[in-house]
Amino acid sequence: MCGIVGYVGTKDAYPLIIKGLQLLEYRGYDSAGIATYNGKLRVFKKKGKVKDLINLVKESSVPEGTIGIGHTRWATHGLPNDINAHPHLSGDGKLVLIHNGIIENYNVLKEALKKEGHEFISETDTEVLVHLIEETQKRTGLPIEEAVRVALTKVVGAYAIIVMDTDEPDKLVAARKGSPLVLGIGEDEFFIASDPTPIIEHTQKVVFLNDEEIAVVQRSGDFQIKDIDNRIQTPFIQELDMKIAELGKGDFDYYMQKEIYEQPKTIEDCMRGRVNAHEGWVMLSGIKEFSERISKAKRFIVAACGTSWHAGLIGEYLIEELARIPVEVEYASELRYRNPIINSDDVVIALSQSGETADTLAALGLAKEKGALIYGVVNAVGSSIARMTDAGSYIHAGPEIGVASTKAFTGQVTLLTIMAMCLGYERGTIPRSYYLQLIEELANIPSKVARVLENSKKIEYIAGEIKEATNALYLGRGYNFPVALEGALKLKEISYIHAEGYPAAEMKHGPIALIDENMPVIVIATNKSAYEKIVSNIQEVKARKGVVIAVVTEGDKIISDIADYTIEIPDTDEPLTPLLSVIPLQLLSYYIAVMRGCNVDQPRNLAKSVTVE
Numbered sequence: 001m002c003g004i005v006g007y008v009g010t011k012d013a014y015p016l017i018i019k020g021l022q023l024l025e026y027r028g029y030d031s032a033g034i035a036t037y038n039g040k041l042r043v044f045k046k047k048g049k050v051k052d053l054i055n056l057v058k059e060s061s062v063p064e065g066t067i068g069i070g071h072t073r074w075a076t077h078g079l080p081n082d083i084n085a086h087p088h089l090s091g092d093g094k095l096v097l098i099h100n101g102i103i104e105n106y107n108v109l110k111e112a113l114k115k116e117g118h119e120f121i122s123e124t125d126t127e128v129l130v131h132l133i134e135e136t137q138k139r140t141g142l143p144i145e146e147a148v149r150v151a152l153t154k155v156v157g158a159y160a161i162i163v164m165d166t167d168e169p170d171k172l173v174a175a176r177k178g179s180p181l182v183l184g185i186g187e188d189e190f191f192i193a194s195d196p197t198p199i200i201e202h203t204q205k206v207v208f209l210n211d212e213e214i215a216v217v218q219r220s221g222d223f224q225i226k227d228i229d230n231r232i233q234t235p236f237i238q239e240l241d242m243k244i245a246e247l248g249k250g251d252f253d254y255y256m257q258k259e260i261y262e263q264p265k266t267i268e269d270c271m272r273g274r275v276n277a278h279e280g281w282v283m284l285s286g287i288k289e290f291s292e293r294i295s296k297a298k299r300f301i302v303a304a305c306g307t308s309w310h311a312g313l314i315g316e317y318l319i320e321e322l323a324r325i326p327v328e329v330e331y332a333s334e335l336r337y338r339n340p341i342i343n344s345d346d347v348v349i350a351l352s353q354s355g356e357t358a359d360t361l362a363a364l365g366l367a368k369e370k371g372a373l374i375y376g377v378v379n380a381v382g383s384s385i386a387r388m389t390d391a392g393s394y395i396h397a398g399p400e401i402g403v404a405s406t407k408a409f410t411g412q413v414t415l416l417t418i419m420a421m422c423l424g425y426e427r428g429t430i431p432r433s434y435y436l437q438l439i440e441e442l443a444n445i446p447s448k449v450a451r452v453l454e455n456s457k458k459i460e461y462i463a464g465e466i467k468e469a470t471n472a473l474y475l476g477r478g479y480n481f482p483v484a485l486e487g488a489l490k491l492k493e494i495s496y497i498h499a500e501g502y503p504a505a506e507m508k509h510g511p512i513a514l515i516d517e518n519m520p521v522i523v524i525a526t527n528k529s530a531y532e533k534i535v536s537n538i539q540e541v542k543a544r545k546g547v548v549i550a551v552v553t554e555g556d557k558i559i560s561d562i563a564d565y566t567i568e569i570p571d572t573d574e575p576l577t578p579l580l581s582v583i584p585l586q587l588l589s590y591y592i593a594v595m596r597g598c599n600v601d602q603p604r605n606l607a608k609s610v611t612v613e
């Protein structure tokens with residue numbers, strides 16, 4: 001939520017910051033703003049997207065200066081409008097601040113500041129913060145980095161901030177707690193951003209700030225990091241291995257489309273060094289160090305949100321079937337607030353694409369306090385979740401920019417499949433012949449995903465047939481039940497059609513009442529077990545004139561004869577089915593959203609990285 005960028009160095013700040021904001025726009029797109037300084041402070045703010053900000057700037061002259069900050073907003077406090085857009089200024093107009101997060105005690109602080117004569121023009125919590133720093137500076141006469149540190153001791157909530165002081169125009173001050181912030185170290189220049197994407201074109205040398213750290217970067221090339229208690233910290237400088245080409249759309253119209261089509265490769269990348277069909281083994285170095293504790297765990301608890309939660313449900317089916325370890329899958333937001341029973345012999349798995357989701361982070365904090373082993377399955381390298389876990393595995397899907405998650409989902413499911421197989425093998429709960437069969441089949445999955453993608457014309461046609469629907473139902477059994485949930489979520493997210501996912505058999509307990517000739521029912525019907533049951537479910541829908549779109553295994557005649565439309569996917573072992581059956585559902589949502597004229601990559605009200613509760 002909200003993307004922030006800062007630059008100080010020798011180059012023109014404006015184009016660098018605008019480009020950075022465009023790369024961070026997936027984090028929020030309600031409004032955008034920028035401030036630069038070149039003897040004179042220039043601030044531009046605009047409701048809407050970064051392109052609206054660019055148009056606003058075009059109406060006057062492009063702001064000059066080699067220092068600046070920029071923001072793209074996902075509104076929390078106050079409507080998305082020009083006034084509430086960041087940056088926000090202190091009362092005397094000398095301090096400029098951008099913020100990602102929520103200041104929970106902003107009302108108390110605001111009232112106290114009002115008594116000191118401060119006046120506020122926006123409805124945001126952020127404006128309170130910049131006034132608080134101004135007041136601290138006024139009272140103490142401290143340099144800006146110290147004033148920021150002291151002011152932050154009074155703040156409750158989450159923040160990633162960058163502050164520019166026009167009285168000290170060669171430095172930027174940045175701080176974080178709960179919201180991510182990365183420092184890029186170039187030659188006589190520094191970049192600060194919510195994630196590394198705006199930085200990597202300029203330098204791969206980065207420092208991920210930790211919670212309650214304050215960094216000051218100077219044009220001279222000096223920088224220093226302190227904690228909130230004024231102790232100097234030794235920065236951990238890392239070299240990233242990210243390519244700028246990974247951040248483009250390539251020949252695709254949308255990031256989501258590109259990411260759907262990348263899946264044969266991203267699944268392969270996730271398996272690299274972990275699955276060897278030739279020699280017949282799977283391994284996960286993440287579980288090696290704690291293998292005793294993990295394989296003897298009494299219980300696994302998966303904590304996740306959104307699409308990652310759906311991947312977690314598939315993980316439950318996989319781990320329980322193959323490794324016979326009980327698994328509970330929790331919405332991270334629920335887990336953290338319900339005083340759950342978590343023991344020291346539990347393993348808590350955090351699933352997160354971004355590695356920054358506030359609820360997942362908080363749930364992990366709780367699990368850690370209770371002594372459980374924390375395992376991260378994360379995409380974003382160096383993210384907060386990746387850094388707070390005891391052990392973990394990256395899914396190596398590369399940057400996912402489309403707000404609706406696709407390749408991260410299949411990466412998470414691939415990783416959980418490997419984990420379940422490793423544990424099953426170690427615990428002796430999976431027969432060797434089946435283990436070898438699954439390994440061989442897993443290695444075939446990327447080419448089978450590619451085959452599903454070749455079917456896109458038919459899926460596009462079906463999308464055209466149902467694009468006017470106002471509701472849709474997704475049904476699946478067993479491994480395909482979480483896929484039904486994910487299919488429904490994809491449709492809701494990007495096309496704004498109301499959709500629900502259900503276990504096929506549960507249809508009789510409510511949703512069947514909704515079925516009529518206007519209701520598309522998407523049935524994921526590739527199951528070998530309970531095949532007859534799913535055929536009966538389809539018959540029940542047809543008897544009520546529902547429009548059935550069935551995802552079936554290649555060569556299926558029975559369902560093809562009953563359903564209105566069928567989408568075939570290659571045959572595979574049941575535990576691996578989700579990796580194939582989710583692909584047509586991703587494409588179906590994508591085409592429907594495009595046909596309805598929706599902004600596929602930036603659906604309304606959503607953000608990719610949910611760093612607020």
Ligand code: G6P
Pocket residue numbers: 305306307308351352353354355356357360403404405606607608609610
């Ligand atoms: C947001 C995104 C979803 C994502 C969820 C969890 O809602 O729009 O695509 O699944 O957050 O995010 P995470 O980064 O923790 O997987």
